[in-house]
Amino acid sequence: MTVLVTGGAGYIGSHAALALLDGGRDVVVLDNLSQGHRWAVPTGAAFVEGDCGDEDLVRRVIAEHDVTAIMHFAGSIIVPDSVIYPLEYYRNNTVNSRALLQVAVDSGVKHFIFSSTAGVYGEPKATPINEDFALKPISPYGTSKMMTEKMLADAAIAHDLRYVALRYFNVAGADPKGRSGQTSRKATHLIKIASQAATGTRPQMAIYGEDYETPDGTCIRDYIHVSDLANAHVLALEYLERGGESDVMNCGYGRGFSVREVIGAVKKVSGVDFEVELADRRPGDPAALIAAADRIRQKLGWTPVHDDLEDIVRHALDWEQSLKSREVSAA
Numbered sequence: 001m002t003v004l005v006t007g008g009a010g011y012i013g014s015h016a017a018l019a020l021l022d023g024g025r026d027v028v029v030l031d032n033l034s035q036g037h038r039w040a041v042p043t044g045a046a047f048v049e050g051d052c053g054d055e056d057l058v059r060r061v062i063a064e065h066d067v068t069a070i071m072h073f074a075g076s077i078i079v080p081d082s083v084i085y086p087l088e089y090y091r092n093n094t095v096n097s098r099a100l101l102q103v104a105v106d107s108g109v110k111h112f113i114f115s116s117t118a119g120v121y122g123e124p125k126a127t128p129i130n131e132d133f134a135l136k137p138i139s140p141y142g143t144s145k146m147m148t149e150k151m152l153a154d155a156a157i158a159h160d161l162r163y164v165a166l167r168y169f170n171v172a173g174a175d176p177k178g179r180s181g182q183t184s185r186k187a188t189h190l191i192k193i194a195s196q197a198a199t200g201t202r203p204q205m206a207i208y209g210e211d212y213e214t215p216d217g218t219c220i221r222d223y224i225h226v227s228d229l230a231n232a233h234v235l236a237l238e239y240l241e242r243g244g245e246s247d248v249m250n251c252g253y254g255r256g257f258s259v260r261e262v263i264g265a266v267k268k269v270s271g272v273d274f275e276v277e278l279a280d281r282r283p284g285d286p287a288a289l290i291a292a293a294d295r296i297r298q299k300l301g302w303t304p305v306h307d308d309l310e311d312i313v314r315h316a317l318d319w320e321q322s323l324k325s326r327e328v329s330a331a
């Protein structure tokens, strides 16, 4: 009875592995370390270095570890890169997911939890966004995730497999106990970048556009603490284990903060007045993305405990500081 966590050496997967281990589950992490780090795999989890699209390897891992459920985090995640390298994104996010799903079905794994994204909605017609909105992704990244959702839906009809696809809004923060956090080599996420500016890892940062139709002109997003998100995965697994139907669920708190509000919170919590420039809009940024977050609360009984912007920021800052000392000690 082991959970296979693909991408468990990365940001969200390592937090999910921690949540599973904290709940007394056995975990095996499969990660090719293209972005993740061996040290990010939580103590107590078994680790296999390899590709989730390698069917023979995954078949062996499932058999050797008696895997009964899969949480699939492995993937390529940078939206602008997906525009430049679309075929690479379809290979890693769609083709490799197909391979993983094939082995899951062949091996009799019945429960599958998938990392999807609010990016599947594209430019939504209104906000908050509920799960029944049309899927109209505007990037290859969003399309690659939508295609995997479709494969899951079809496979779940044809085979003895049930799934939950979790559509994450803006994931941020770090494990409150300091055991993991966001370490991506190519940081693009706002709270990560602002935390780097506050801790001196980068000299300044920019706001991408101040002329949106929002109260302060900057974009609004629904920031969700990574540990609340990790717990949602554990609850989704329990839901499937007690016979829950396959479903898709938004993961957000149902409220939003503007870029300016986020930067203000990072300055307040850190006590550092770092330099912020004004830059042009970043292509493809919708003005506001807020989740309708009722379904996940109702169906999974999910009750977030870190729904506080300053909490999210504090944990992100603590992690950024700890990364600096890690680099110093590694030098």
Ligand SMILES: NC(=O)c1ccc[n+]([C@@H]2O[C@H](COP(=O)([O-])OP(=O)(O)OC[C@H]3O[C@@H](n4cnc5c(N)ncnc54)[C@H](O)[C@@H]3O)[C@@H](O)[C@H]2O)c1
Binding pocket: 006, 007, 008, 009, 010, 011, 012, 013, 030, 031, 032, 033, 034, 035, 036, 037, 050, 051, 052, 053, 072, 073, 074, 075, 076, 077, 092, 096, 115, 116, 117, 118, 168, 169, 170, 171, 184, 189
């Ligand atoms: N971070 C976000 O805000 C966000 C938002 C929505 C959805 N997601 C999704 O959540 C998942 C995890 O994202 P993250 O932020 O933790 O990213 P991450 O880059 O930190 O983690 C991804 C991990 O997957 C591994 N990986 C990539 N391709 C692989 C492959 N073919 N085989 C094995 N391992 C592979 C990487 O080495 C890395 O450790 C992704 O699927 C991403 O699309 C993330």
Ligand SMILES: O=c1ccn([C@@H]2O[C@H](COP(=O)(O)OP(=O)(O)O[C@H]3O[C@H](CO)[C@H](O)[C@H](O)[C@H]3O)[C@@H](O)[C@H]2O)c(=O)[nH]1
Binding pocket: 077, 079, 117, 118, 119, 168, 169, 170, 171, 188, 189, 190, 191, 193, 205, 206, 207, 208, 209, 219, 220, 221, 259, 282, 285, 289
């Ligand atoms: O240095 C920065 C970084 C970001 N931003 C702004 O901050 C907001 C949030 O940007 P992020 O890059 O942190 O996040 P996105 O909303 O672009 O995208 C993230 O959330 C999406 C869902 O909302 C998808 O899940 C996607 O995979 C994930 O990267 C945007 O308005 C962006 O323009 C800045 O102003 N300056």
